[in-house]
Amino acid sequence: MSINRRLAATTARLLPGQKQSGGSGRVLEAALKLFAERGYAATSVRDVAAAAGVKPATIYAHYPSKEHILAELCRVGHEEQYRSVRTAVLASGGAPRDQIVAYVRAHVGFHTTYPMLAVVSNSELHVLGDELGAATFVLRRQSEELMQDIVKRGIDGGAFQVADPWLAVAAIGGMGLRVAYWFSPAYKLSAKQVADGYAEFALRLLAAGSDGKAGKGGSR
Amino acid sequence: MSINRRLAATTARLLPGQKQSGGSGRVLEAALKLFAERGYAATSVRDVAAAAGVKPATIYAHYPSKEHILAELCRVGHEEQYRSVRTAVLASGGAPRDQIVAYVRAHVGFHTTYPMLAVVSNSELHVLGDELGAATFVLRRQSEELMQDIVKRGIDGGAFQVADPWLAVAAIGGMGLRVAYWFSPAYKLSAKQVADGYAEFALRLLAAGSDGKAGKGGSR
DNA sequence: ACTTGCCTAACTAACGTTCGTTCGGTTAGC
DNA sequence: GCTAACCGAACGAACGTTAGTTAGGCAAGT
Numbered sequence: 123m124s125i126n127r128r129l130a131a132t133t134a135r136l137l138p139g140q141k142q143s144g145g146s147g148r149v150l151e152a153a154l155k156l157f158a159e160r161g162y163a164a165t166s167v168r169d170v171a172a173a174a175g176v177k178p179a180t181i182y183a184h185y186p187s188k189e190h191i192l193a194e195l196c197r198v199g200h201e202e203q204y205r206s207v208r209t210a211v212l213a214s215g216g217a218p219r220d221q222i223v224a225y226v227r228a229h230v231g232f233h234t235t236y237p238m239l240a241v242v243s244n245s246e247l248h249v250l251g252d253e254l255g256a257a258t259f260v261l262r263r264q265s266e267e268l269m270q271d272i273v274k275r276g277i278d279g280g281a282f283q284v285a286d287p288w289l290a291v292a293a294i295g296g297m298g299l300r301v302a303y304w305f306s307p308a309y310k311l312s313a314k315q316v317a318d319g320y321a322e323f324a325l326r327l328l329a330a331g332s333d334g335k336a337g338k339g340g341s342r
Numbered sequence: 343m344s345i346n347r348r349l350a351a352t353t354a355r356l357l358p359g360q361k362q363s364g365g366s367g368r369v370l371e372a373a374l375k376l377f378a379e380r381g382y383a384a385t386s387v388r389d390v391a392a393a394a395g396v397k398p399a400t401i402y403a404h405y406p407s408k409e410h411i412l413a414e415l416c417r418v419g420h421e422e423q424y425r426s427v428r429t430a431v432l433a434s435g436g437a438p439r440d441q442i443v444a445y446v447r448a449h450v451g452f453h454t455t456y457p458m459l460a461v462v463s464n465s466e467l468h469v470l471g472d473e474l475g476a477a478t479f480v481l482r483r484q485s486e487e488l489m490q491d492i493v494k495r496g497i498d499g500g501a502f503q504v505a506d507p508w509l510a511v512a513a514i515g516g517m518g519l520r521v522a523y524w525f526s527p528a529y530k531l532s533a534k535q536v537a538d539g540y541a542e543f544a545l546r547l548l549a550a551g552s553d554g555k556a557g558k559g560g561s562r
Numbered sequence: 563a564c565t566t567g568c569c570t571a572a573c574t575a576a577c578g579t580t581c582g583t584t585c586g587g588t589t590a591g592c
Numbered sequence: 593g594c595t596a597a598c599c600g601a602a603c604g605a606a607c608g609t610t611a612g613t614t615a616g617g618c619a620a621g622t
Contacts, residue, residue: 177573301516403596576610579609587599591597
């Protein structure tokens with residue numbers, strides 16, 4: 123195996139509901155694995171077909187084009203990600219601190235549970251044209267706005283101290299994104315431990331320490 | 343323009359020293375822009391040639407293969423990244439807090455100054471085989487170890503409180519990586535402001551707040 | 563009971579295009 | 593007249609996709 127793999131995970135995991143028995147499910151799962159490992163552009167329709175145990179032409183009985191397969195994967199991935207964080211936040215109390223913890227735990231949990239879906243959804247999304255990507259873009263924006271609203275409420279209520287809410291959201295979101303690339307079940311920490319650790323990181327990042335330094339950023 | 347771009351930057355910037363006058367420099371710069379925007383696999387040699395104002399065959403007068411162009415970009419990118427953080431850390435004082443601030447400022451600075459180089463170096467590196475990628479992998483590991491050593495020293499000296507140094511390094515590194523994708527000179531915050539903000543985030547992340555909660559992570 | 567017709571899902575074969583790359587020749591400056 | 597840079601043309605392979613075909617299951621008509 124090459125020193126450098128795109129992600130540590132080795133088994134493609136689709137959402138339970140998506141594991142439809144038929145050929146369409148097997149194609150989707152094969153595409154997920156290959157797109158995650160090699161990238162969309164570096165994967166041929168013939169590769170996907172071979173991995174799904176099917177001939178290339180059969181792919182087109184299930185999806186109108188290669189790009190539609192990617193669009194479906196991106197949509198499913200972002201849908202689950204948004205559903206997951208939204209549910210977690212709603213189930214937590216009303217306090218911004220609790221909500222951020224819930225959000226980050228769910229966010230990281232998604233990236234450890236479905237690393238391939240996360241990698242494809244995030245690093246191949248740019249391939250999709252405006253039309254095929256539209257559904258995914260909406261979900262992406264909703265997820266971001268959800269965290270942003272929590273952070274803003276926390277600032278207004280005095281629980282958080284950050285100069286620029288957007289920058290904090292970018293930082294917290296960015297660190298969570300990368301988890302999908304290195305996490306594997308063989309890692310020394312469990313998925314729960316990583317999620318809890320990152321939730322604590324997010325809390326610390328948002329709330330100034332005892333020295334009260336508030337991270338205003340430098341001058342231009 | 344499509345809603346979804348892979349990165350916000352629009353002008354390819356190679357290191358000053360790399361802007362060698364000749365055709366080889368123009369090819370490298372054209373490849374950098376296209377690889378960053380569309381990805382390595384989605385960019386053809388003909389695309390690079392056209393962007394460099396040259397015919398496809400001429401590419402092979404400068405580089406033995408398409409993959410060698412990518413290898414050169416990855417090497418240059420990681421070299422500058424490592425050089426940058428290393429210089430900054432050495433110029434800072436001996437205190438882990440100062441060193442982390444210097445590291446993160448330089449790290450983020452690299453991602454705002456050379457966003458295309460950062461994007462290509464980090465998200466196309468997996469394409470390179472063991473041989474062509476070897477030089478880059480070494481630099482990557484050195485950068486990570488540098489931050490890791492600072493964090494460990496900070497923990498030993500009592501300046502930082504984190505349960506798992508590696509996890510903190512992954513989190514700080516991950517949030518910095520993403521900057522290259524969204525930053526542009528048109529952003530409301532300057533590069534310096536973003537770098538300072540992230541440095542403050544890193545400090546907060548590493549040092550527990552006044553409540554003393556230490557972020558040990560959950561149990562398995 | 564048995565043919566007929568249709569549907570689904572898979573197949574074989576091939577379309578035209580584009581890919582990375584090579585080779586032999588042509589130009590331009592010293 | 594030499595060297596370095598560049599180009600036109602082409603190679604075989606692989607690309608996404610399409611057309612037409614085959615096999616099996618199942619319900620309706622006789």
